[in-house]
Amino acid sequence: MTINKFLSKLSGRAALRGVIAIVIFIAIWEFGSRSLDLIGWRMPFVGLIPPPSDVLASWTGLFMEPSYWQSWYMSFLRVFTGFIVAMIVGIPLGLYMAINRTFYGIAFPSFEILRPIPPLAWVPASIIFWPTQEMSIAFVTFLGAFYTIVINVLGGASSINRQYLQAAQSMGASQRSLWVPVKETSLGVSSYLQPCPQLWWVQQ
Amino acid sequence: MSQSNTTMNLTMYRISSWLKSPKPYLMFIGFGFVLSFWYFSVEVWKLPRFQDMPALTEVLEEWFSKDPYYGLSVYTPEYYKHIGISLRRIAYAFCLATALGVPLGLFLGWSQKLREYIFPLFELLRPIPVLAWVPLAIIMFSGSETPVIFLTFLASFFATTLNTMLGVESIDEEYSRAAYCLGASRWQTFVHVVVPGAMPYIFTGLQISIGVAWFSLVAGEMVSGQYGLGYIINTAYIMVQYSQIIIGMITLGLFGYITSALVRVAGDYMMQWRVRELALGGD
Amino acid sequence: MSTLEKNDSMPTTGAIRIEDVVKVYDPDGAAVMAVDHCSIDIPAGEICMIVGPSGCGKTTLLNTIAGFHGLTSGHIYLDDEVLCGPGKEKAEPGSDRIVVFQNGALFPWKTNLDNIAFGPMMEGKLSKAEIYDKARRMMVDAGLEGTEDSYPGEVSSGLRRRVEIVRALMNEPKVLLFDEPYRALDSLTKSVMHEALLDIYYKNKVTIFFITHDLEEAIFLGHRLIIMSSRPCKPKKIVEVDIPHPRDYSVLTSPRFREIMNEAKGVVNEEARKAFEAGEKEG
Numbered sequence: 001m002t003i004n005k006f007l008s009k010l011s012g013r014a015a016l017r018g019v020i021a022i023v024i025f026i027a028i029w030e031f032g033s034r035s036l037d038l039i040g041w042r043m044p045f046v047g048l049i050p051p052p053s054d055v056l057a058s059w060t061g062l063f064m065e066p067s068y069w070q071s072w073y074m075s076f077l078r079v080f081t082g083f084i085v086a087m088i089v090g091i092p093l094g095l096y097m098a099i100n101r102t103f104y105g106i107a108f109p110s111f112e113i114l115r116p117i118p119p120l121a122w123v124p125a126s127i128i129f130w131p132t133q134e135m136s137i138a139f140v141t142f143l144g145a146f147y148t149i150v151i152n153v154l155g156g157a158s159s160i161n162r163q164y165l166q167a168a169q170s171m172g173a174s175q176r177s178l179w180v181p182v183k184e185t186s187l188g189v190s191s192y193l194q195p196c197p198q199l200w201w202v203q204q
Numbered sequence: 205m206s207q208s209n210t211t212m213n214l215t216m217y218r219i220s221s222w223l224k225s226p227k228p229y230l231m232f233i234g235f236g237f238v239l240s241f242w243y244f245s246v247e248v249w250k251l252p253r254f255q256d257m258p259a260l261t262e263v264l265e266e267w268f269s270k271d272p273y274y275g276l277s278v279y280t281p282e283y284y285k286h287i288g289i290s291l292r293r294i295a296y297a298f299c300l301a302t303a304l305g306v307p308l309g310l311f312l313g314w315s316q317k318l319r320e321y322i323f324p325l326f327e328l329l330r331p332i333p334v335l336a337w338v339p340l341a342i343i344m345f346s347g348s349e350t351p352v353i354f355l356t357f358l359a360s361f362f363a364t365t366l367n368t369m370l371g372v373e374s375i376d377e378e379y380s381r382a383a384y385c386l387g388a389s390r391w392q393t394f395v396h397v398v399v400p401g402a403m404p405y406i407f408t409g410l411q412i413s414i415g416v417a418w419f420s421l422v423a424g425e426m427v428s429g430q431y432g433l434g435y436i437i438n439t440a441y442i443m444v445q446y447s448q449i450i451i452g453m454i455t456l457g458l459f460g461y462i463t464s465a466l467v468r469v470a471g472d473y474m475m476q477w478r479v480r481e482l483a484l485g486g487d
Numbered sequence: 488m489s490t491l492e493k494n495d496s497m498p499t500t501g502a503i504r505i506e507d508v509v510k511v512y513d514p515d516g517a518a519v520m521a522v523d524h525c526s527i528d529i530p531a532g533e534i535c536m537i538v539g540p541s542g543c544g545k546t547t548l549l550n551t552i553a554g555f556h557g558l559t560s561g562h563i564y565l566d567d568e569v570l571c572g573p574g575k576e577k578a579e580p581g582s583d584r585i586v587v588f589q590n591g592a593l594f595p596w597k598t599n600l601d602n603i604a605f606g607p608m609m610e611g612k613l614s615k616a617e618i619y620d621k622a623r624r625m626m627v628d629a630g631l632e633g634t635e636d637s638y639p640g641e642v643s644s645g646l647r648r649r650v651e652i653v654r655a656l657m658n659e660p661k662v663l664l665f666d667e668p669y670r671a672l673d674s675l676t677k678s679v680m681h682e683a684l685l686d687i688y689y690k691n692k693v694t695i696f697f698i699t700h701d702l703e704e705a706i707f708l709g710h711r712l713i714i715m716s717s718r719p720c721k722p723k724k725i726v727e728v729d730i731p732h733p734r735d736y737s738v739l740t741s742p743r744f745r746e747i748m749n750e751a752k753g754v755v756n757e758e759a760r761k762a763f764e765a766g767e768k769e770g
Contacts, residue, residue: 017317018324025325045344105230110238116460118419120426121434121453124441129253381555382592386606387582387658396605400596477596477638 026052078134082141090146094153111150119143214479258446266447267454274445276436287455290421290432293349294463297356298417305364305413306406312365313372314398323369330362334420338427352424352432359420360413367409371402404478407471411464418460433459497532500566501661501694503552504528508561510547521547523719524561531566531661534688534695536705538755539715540762545698548720549664552696553586554578565661582606582658587651589666593639599650600626600635606658622657629653629687645676649683656691665697669704678736681707689733702755706747707738714754717762724754 030053031038032046062068097104119140130136222228245254247261266272269279276283312319312326334355341351379401383393425434433456440448472479510522521544529535537545551558552570557577563570571578585606593602600622607618626632629649639647648668655663669677681704688695699705705712712726730743738744 014320017320021321021325022328048343049340102230105227106234106237108234109231110234113457113461116415116418116464117453117457118422118460120419120422121437121456124437124449125257125453127441128256128446131253376592378588378590378592379594381580382586382588383609384580385553385582385585386609386654388609392609397594400594403596475596477640480638480641
């Protein structure tokens with residue numbers, strides 16, 4: 001049933017409109033970047049960049065090279081590692097901050113002060129600190145995801161209806177088992193992944 | 205005006221109750237932990253990886269000295285010049301991104317037709333990391349300022365537009381239905397219901413947007429700039445002036461926080477109704 | 488019809504005629520009939536209470552009259568003019584039929600006074616001064632003096648409901664459509680609201696189409712009860728409430744009230760049990 005829905009969506013009017021816009025975009029790009037040759041006048045901004053047809057040609061060439069796939073794989077590993085570590089550290093930290101008010105009072109202001117420092121600014125420090133290049137890259141990726149994860153966990157945990165927690169407590173649950181509402185915190189995982197690719201790009 | 209009086213009173217009340225609570229003390233305990241960990245790990249215990257890091261005392265000395273060894277401290281004009289340049293770039297990029305992104309987001313959220321045309325294209329371009337645009341930016345724009353501002357603008361723009369659009373979609377349908385019932389036209393509903401209704405989401409988006417703007421700015425400055433805080437950090441690393449790195453980082457954190465707070469305050473000012481509603485309901 | 492005193496300054500406009508209306512939803516190809524050949528005749532100025540179990544389609548009927556979605560077949564007439572019918576399946580929402588929503592749709596970003604003035608301001612037929620004058624007068628009339636400059640988020644939910652009703656009345660509609668407006672209020676506030684509503688009604692006679700679960704509320708307020716069957720909804724029984732207006736809370740303990748209650752209760756319970764067994768979600 002859902003596959004049918006998906007397929008019908010792909011061929012629907014909305015999809016058609018989206019495709020039209022993308023096609024127009026590519027057309028303007030192609031025309032604009034070749035404008036000097038075609039009509040003798042260089043279009044501002046667009047006229048200076050390589051046209052999509054050239055891009056496609058070199059990209060298909062690149063596909064053949066094993067090094068392309070290797071770098072792809074390496075980058076993926078780095079993003080993934082950083083992200084996983086950010087989850088391992090960030091989720092418990094966020095949950096603990098949500099549950100324990102004192103800990104929150106101690107940890108959160110420092111967290112908030114460190115947060116605005118863009119992860120890229122950590123790059124030099126990270127390179128000095130970590131023994132291998134891999135680790136320093138993963139660290140920066142970690143930072144990118146870490147802040148977002150903690151903030152989201154805090155937001156998710158605090159929105160859990162107090163009454164659920166109280167009901168659980170009255171049924172004899174200890175503080176520990178209250179950590180179970182992790183499902184509430186798995187909101188929008190994709191938003192954590194966003195900063196990660198940005199960061200490993202720098203390191204390349 | 206009685207409105208600003210009440211808000212003023214509320215703010216004063218909240219500040220005084222914050223001061224009376226244990227919160228400020230906990231906060232300083234937290235700072236104390238972090239700073240002492242830094243101090244001890246680098247200078248006293250000399251832990252293996254930590255000892256190569258710049259020390260807290262070294263950084264503080266440098267930052268507050270009248271004649272800094274490496275040239276940047278709170279007493280040197282260069283320091284403020286770099287800060288000013290970074291701030292200026294942020295201002296241009298952020299304001300442009302907001303001016304373009306908010307209206308676009310509003311229209312994308314409001315008009316189904318427009319969304320069907322534009323959103324797929326938008327979503328294709330958005331995930332491209334800012335830094336990937338650097339070479340293109342350098343080719344397209346002349347000079348050294350414009351590419352940096354462009355990169356910062358780009359990241360900010362995508363964040364603002366997306367959040368604004370999501371904000372419009374989150375508005376309860378009943379509000380626009382009520383407006384239609386009362387005789388409002390589509391455009392009137394847009395102005396009186398959609399725009400104010402989306403405001404809370406818009407401002408959350410703006411806070412995200414300014415964070416992203418700083419992120420991109422630093423990236424841009426590190427790669428292609430000549431001045432600015434990102435440039436300082438990068439140069440300090442290259443020239444092995446490690447305490448400068450930390451000074452740069454701390455300054456970045458400070459101004460990142462201030463600008464974000466400014467956005468939040470602007471939001472609170474524009475949404476009096478929400479501040480008062482939350483004050484009565486929450487806490 | 489004996490419950491409506493014809494010589495008691497009843498309005499001449501606002502009669503609704505629902506004729507053989509059918510509404511079928513088509514979610515994912517599985518047709519769901521929400522309204523099944525429903526016919527109701529509501530004379531001008533009557534308070535018509537629609538009572539029925541959860542999810543039976545009463546809100547669908549209201550939404551069709553209001554113009555939020557269209558019908559599948561049948562006609563709805565307002566004063567002998569076609570609101571919607573074959574060829575024009577969806578009526579346009581307009582200020583002759585104003586809805587008071589279940590969860591309240593007062594704009595949180597406008598003050599109470601601005602909310603009330605909203606309708607006429609949008610229509611632009613009167614000058615701003617005239618509109619605000621009238622708004623203030625109506626607020627005083629409804630006992631809302633002093634809350635003009637507060638925001639909806641700052642006042643009690645009972646007060647908010649009253650503001651919403653006054654807002655609806657500003658446009659001088661022919662019909663007021665209530666969608667279980669007092670459902671979320673506690674029973675003490677509810678009884679106050681009932682008297683307030685009747686008070687407003689006596690001063691501004693309009694046709695009222697009121698959906699509710701609460702039998703007591705229905706008998707207290709209405710001229711007539713129309714008890715709907717469980718989904719798909721269709722009028723099952725019509726109960727005349729011949730207790731004379733103006734009414735006050737003493738009516739609740741009168742013997743006639745008990746009699747009418749008994750008459751209606753059996754039918755209502757039977758339909759409620761059917762809906763419960765069918766697992767209907769509240770709608």
